[in-house]
Amino acid sequence: MDAARRPALILPLDAAFELRVMVLSRFYRRLRGRVAGPLPQALQLTPLRRARLILLLHALDFRLAGARPRDIAAALVDAREATLPALEWKSSAARRRTNRMIADAIGLMNGEYRKLLCGG
Structure with a gap:
């Protein structure tokens, strides 16, 4: 056959x-x-999930191009908080959110995208 x-x-x-x-x-x-x-x-991606994935792709693009977390925060999270003095930036919500976004984006790049194929 x-x-x-x-x-x-x-x-x-x-x-x-x-x-x-x-x-x-x-x-x-x-x-x-x-x-x-x-x-x-x-x-099916919810509009919120789709928006977050798009944001993660932007964060990953910035990071792979050599941008620092502060640069990524200025472009994607909160431009005002990204200009805080070092001591305030260290404890800011924008810094934590940006670092989380970068970690999630790198994780997706390194294989975690497969979770999307299983509805995760």
Whole structure:
């Protein structure tokens, strides 16, 4: 039997099995020329989640270009707080938020993006 004419898929029986089946059903409908239908609920991004991911991408771009956390805070978080004197900046909410954003963005870059594929 020619494998190109009779393709097969193997799905692991893991915690994401049901989600994989739903996504596979959408793929199969598209292969047959039909409308795929909506994404499974677990894969739909809320507007807030989408906005945060976009912000993380911007933070990662800045960081990879050599920007310091203060520069990133000025551009993305709070320009006023980014100009605080060193002692105040050290304990500012903008600094903590910026450092968290940078850490999350680097984590996504280093493989944590896979959580998005599982609805995480």
